[in-house]
Amino acid sequence: MIRFENVTKVYDQKARPALDSVSLEIDRGEFAFLVGASGSGKSTFLRLVLKEDRATSGMVYVAGQNVANISSWRVPRLRRGIGVVFQDFRLLPQKNVFANVAFAMQVIGKSRSVIRDTVPEVLKTVGLEGKEKRMPHELSGGEQQRVAIARAVVNRPGILLADEPTGNLDPTTSMGIMGVLDKINQNGTTVVMATHDDDIVNEMRKRVVELKNGKVIRDEARALYTSMLPVVGQSRRLKDASGRDEAADSGRQAAGEQAAREQAGEGRL
């Protein structure tokens, strides 16, 4: 579904590349975590899938198509096949829950009757039945994220990209969100989730791709947040059996910085 072949992305010639010759394949219907410290290249990976940026070298395939060959006027069609969820929800504050989800259908020209049928169905999938009329500020963080997920999947994309979707939520709420994402994955949608949340990764036991300084340093199926195997060439020290180490702690600290940064650069995506 998503295939990277030796993809390198350089933002600044003087600095090290954001992605450094990454090769990776994520199959249809898979659920993959993208982990790694801030600046490891997770967001760049997601931006390349969306064709928000062009790879400096290498090939990015999405649903079998080389995104470099998609002309700018067909990029919208690519994006219709991809749902995106963010840490900061990005709901429209002046629209209620129903209108927020319906917005994603209106702007691609879906008819009113289709919207009327589809939106309640999707809201039911994410567990928000009966809250159609609520405004975003009347909802908890977890509920707001569910609305954002509903909006991301309402057009039935084949791929769902989630960039730190639980970054602003407490552990219990986060697990609820993971349940929703898992359900969407069960329905056949490929889910790629970038995260710092070790508890969630450990709980879900899905594929984990770890990035460091733009390189894939680990790719394991049904894995934990930190490697169960000592990685050759890495000065990684396992602290205890639960899979916590310094890297994870510094990662969490970096998550806060990441959140602040994303708030500031909100208009970018």
Next chain:
Amino acid sequence: MRLQFILGEIGGGLRRNLSMVVSVILVTFVSLTFVGAAGMLQLQINQMKGYWYDKVQVAIFLCGEGSTAAGCASGPVTAEQQDNLRTLLESPAVAQYVNDFQFESTDDAYKHFKEQFSNSPIVDSVTPDQLPASFRINMKDPEKYQIISETFSSQPGVETVIDQRQVLERLFSVMNAASLVAVIIAGVMTVCAILLIATTIRLSAFSRRRETGIMRLVGASKIVIQLPFILEGVIAAVIGAALASGTLWAVAHFFLGEYLSKQYPDTAFISPAQTLLLAPALVGLGVVLAGTSSLLTLRRYLRV
């Protein structure tokens, strides 16, 4: 659905940005009014040129009923005198200065008069026999007007010889200067309008960046994302153009029609209906201005 959605977006944008939209309307209104004023002056010049202006330089007016000039003491021009004048015009002494000439009978004169003064009440009080017949001469060299004048002024049956160009050209040069000034002011105001439209669209795009960001992510097409912004600018400009057209019409109707044409009943003024011919041009100009400036702005400030 999509149309309704886009209209809703436009309405929201106009409401949110009301003060900027009003200023865009006013600036386009003023700039297009000056463009239109220049156009009106040119229309007025054309109107005053009348039927003969571009075809001949010199007119020899013949004596009519009630002519008071010295050469007309013997009454209206006779057929014999007319023939003599024609022969004189064709004689080698005069013909070397003349390209060609035409005879305008009193009936022809009446017809041309009616055309030129169609907007003026004076047309109802004039009859064909009040208008003199004339020879209209196209000179090889307009500067040689004096020769014709000297040769014909004293001929029997000639009331007067007039170089029409000289009379009107002084007036036209003033009017051309005025329309040049109007065009310059219009140019400056148009630059203002373009910049203001660009700023307005930029603000509008900024205040709706959340919506457009989401539209981009869910795969809305470029048209759906950009059209509301472009139309916002275009609608404001069209309202400005409509106000400008209305103002020009009012000037033609109240100032030219009701006031000036009573002060100068022997001058042909343009009619209010003629100024409305300028309206489509003004609206078109407004649309092009707003459309291009908002397109260029969106290219920079609204990535798709």
